[in-house]
Amino acid sequence: MPFASLGLPDALVRAVEERGYRAPTPVQSAAIPAILANADVWACAHTGSGKTAAFALPLLQKCLDGGPAGPNQTQALILAPTRELGIQIGESFRRYARFAPSAVRIVTAFGGVSINPQMMALRGGANILVATPGRLLDLVDHNALRLGGLQTLVLDEADRLLDLGFADELARIFELLPARRQNLLFSATFPPDVHAMAEYLLRDPVRIEASSASSAAPIILQRAIQVDSTRRTQLLRHLIQAHGWTRTLVFVATRYATEHVALKLRRAGIDAAALHGELGPWARSQALTNFKAQRLPVLVATDLAARGIDIELLPVVVNYDLPRSTHDYLHRIGRTGRAGAQGVAVSFISPATEAHFHLIEKRHQFELARETIEGFEVTEMAPSATISSHDAGNPITAIPGNTGGIKGKRKSKKDRLREALGKGSASD
Ligand code: AMP
Numbered sequence: 479m480p481f482a483s484l485g486l487p488d489a490l491v492r493a494v495e496e497r498g499y500r501a502p503t504p505v506q507s508a509a510i511p512a513i514l515a516n517a518d519v520w521a522c523a524h525t526g527s528g529k530t531a532a533f534a535l536p537l538l539q540k541c542l543d544g545g546p547a548g549p550n551q552t553q554a555l556i557l558a559p560t561r562e563l564g565i566q567i568g569e570s571f572r573r574y575a576r577f578a579p580s581a582v583r584i585v586t587a588f589g590g591v592s593i594n595p596q597m598m599a600l601r602g603g604a605n606i607l608v609a610t611p612g613r614l615l616d617l618v619d620h621n622a623l624r625l626g627g628l629q630t631l632v633l634d635e636a637d638r639l640l641d642l643g644f645a646d647e648l649a650r651i652f653e654l655l656p657a658r659r660q661n662l663l664f665s666a667t668f669p670p671d672v673h674a675m676a677e678y679l680l681r682d683p684v685r686i687e688a689s690s691a692s693s694a695a696p697i698i699l700q701r702a703i704q705v706d707s708t709r710r711t712q713l714l715r716h717l718i719q720a721h722g723w724t725r726t727l728v729f730v731a732t733r734y735a736t737e738h739v740a741l742k743l744r745r746a747g748i749d750a751a752a753l754h755g756e757l758g759p760w761a762r763s764q765a766l767t768n769f770k771a772q773r774l775p776v777l778v779a780t781d782l783a784a785r786g787i788d789i790e791l792l793p794v795v796v797n798y799d800l801p802r803s804t805h806d807y808l809h810r811i812g813r814t815g816r817a818g819a820q821g822v823a824v825s826f827i828s829p830a831t832e833a834h835f836h837l838i839e840k841r842h843q844f845e846l847a848r849e850t851i852e853g854f855e856v857t858e859m860a861p862s863a864t865i866s867s868h869d870a871g872n873p874i875t876a877i878p879g880n881t882g883g884i885k886g887k888r889k890s891k892k893d894r895l896r897e898a899l900g901k902g903s904a905s906d
Contacts, residue, residue: 484510487542489577490535497573503528505686509662510536512684513630516660520676520683524666524812525635530570533632533662538575540630541582541605550600550623552585552607554630557651559638560782561588561610561759562766567634568608582606589613590759597622611639611647618654625654633679636665637672637805642782645671652679666812667805698811699822702835702846706858707828710798711742713854717824718748718776723794725769728778729810731799739798740778750776781806797825800834804841829860 481491481502502510505523512519513536523529537554547553558564568586575582587596587609593616600607600622609617617623633639639648661679665672676683705713718726728750730736736752743750751765751774768774781801795814801807814821827835827848839845850856 484535485514486510486535486539489542489579490538490574492577493574494531494535496576499528499531503532505529506532506535508684508686509533512686513537513660513662514539518660518680518683519662519664519686520680521662521664521686522666522668523664523686524808526812529634529664530567531574533634533664534567534571534574537606537630537632538571538578538582542578542580544629546583547603547605547627549603550621551627552600552604552623552625553628554606554632555614555625555628556606556608556632556634557611557614557639557648558608558634559610559642559644561590562762563635564588564608564610571606571608584608587613587617589616593617593620593622611644611651615647615650625651626656628655628659630660630662631655631679632662632664633675634664636663636675637667637669638809640671640675641803641805648675666809669805697821698814700811700844700846701822701824701849702827703824703849703851703854704827704832704856705851705854706856707830708858709854710826710828711739713826713851714739714796714798715743715746715748716851716854717796718743721794724775725772725792726776726794726796727769727792727813728776728796728798729781729801730778731780731802733780735799736778736780740776743776743778748776749774750778753777753779755780755782781810793821795821795823797823800825800827800831800838804838807838807842829856829858832860 481494481499482488484502484507505521505527509519509521509529509532513533519533521529521532523532533556541553544553556564556567558567564586565588568584571582571584575584583602583604584606585596585599585604585608587600587607589610589612593613596613596617597620600617607614607623614623618625633648661681661683663672663676663680663683665676668676703713714728717723728739730739733752733754733756736754740750740752751768753762753765757765765774765777769777778798792814795811797807797810801810811821811823814823825835825846
């Protein structure tokens with residue numbers, strides 16, 4: 479089915495064709511007509527499925543159809559969990575709007591930088607505002623933004639918004655919105671708290687499951703390689719050199735590990751940079767830009783920093799440390815094999831993390847043969863007293879041997895969201 483048959487105007491069709499998109503992905507085919515028909519949408523779509531264009535194209539069409547929003551207002555609001563994802567979404571909107579017959583005002587707002595330019599940008603009103611929740615509320619508190627006239631709300635990566643603890647901010651934002659509006663919720667996973675939020679927000683939504691097989695579904699070769707935890711950097715080096723990997727995204731558990739592993743690789747002659755939340759905005763964007771531009775072969779990142787980043791044609795992802803939450807496994811491997819391209823996702827498994835990987839397999843219903851690489855045979859013993867792991871979906875999961883530490887018992891996100899939304903306590 480061509481893009482033109484989805485009801486999009488020529489200017490937008492031309493922009494996607496120029497990007498090399500030959501046909502809509504499944505999430506685009508399902509979501510674009512629904513959004514144009516003003517329906518609410520509940521989409522289960524991972525990064526790499528083409529979900530950004532699935533909401534950006536119809537929202538742009540609506541902007542072209544309607545007039546500009548008034549001063550300090552916006553027609554559509556896209557909430558994104560991280561500044562990187564926000565920037566990326568803003569760039570996508572700009573690219574798709576390239577041939578628009580009239581100017582579309584797209585504003586991106588996120589924390590960690592001065593609020594003044596963002597306030598200035600909103601003065602003349604926006605068609606599209608892409609923002610992280612905290613900065614959005616700052617803008618409201620500074621009287622730079624009124625949301626009473628909002629037409630469409632998009633929650634992108636809703637699961638991550640809640641994982642990052644934005645439940646209270648979201649509840650506050652929902653209070654500021656007009657009762658009559660369109661709501662679009664995109665999430666790679668639907669744990670109970672996201673489910674609760676979807677039910678609270680969406681009215682009679684069109685439900686879309688886009689992660690299933692399709693021509694554009696990711697093709698990801700998953701590998702599980704056994705290795706002593708102390709020899710993981712050596713194995714990583716070996717694999718990069720033996721396979722001639724030109725671009726590898728390596729996930730580790732802590733900020734310290736990003737720096738440490740990147741340093742060890744550099745010492746071994748492999749150019750690598752760290753990406754974590756405590757880097758300044760400039761250092762983060764340098765590392766990302768160099769990696770995206772293929773000037774940097776290895777990026778060592780934490781989940782937080784790497785979430786939602788779209789790196790085209792990324793061939794390899796390595797789980798140096800396993801993700802603490804089993805949901806994050808899908809997010810991580812989704813960095814590769816994007817929009818139909820093939821990718822490889824390698825997980826390092828030591829005796830101490832074997833039980834946790836087994837949980838990930840069980841949760842996502844797959845089973846990988848364990849591989850051993852010659853010269854890296856395992857000598858470590860499994861720990862005798864294993865800390866009990868909670869199942870999937872529960873971010874309290876403990877992974878013995880992971881340097882990220884163990885998350886403690888705390889109020890569930892579902893409870894926090896319910897409380898924040900004024901619905902009292904939930905029973906899990
Ligand atoms: P997203 O899931 O929105 O992060 O998009 C993942 C990648 O797929 C991006 O690099 C897009 O440029 C690309 N993409 C989106 N839609 C299509 C399409 N219809 N055909 C080919 N590539 C696409």
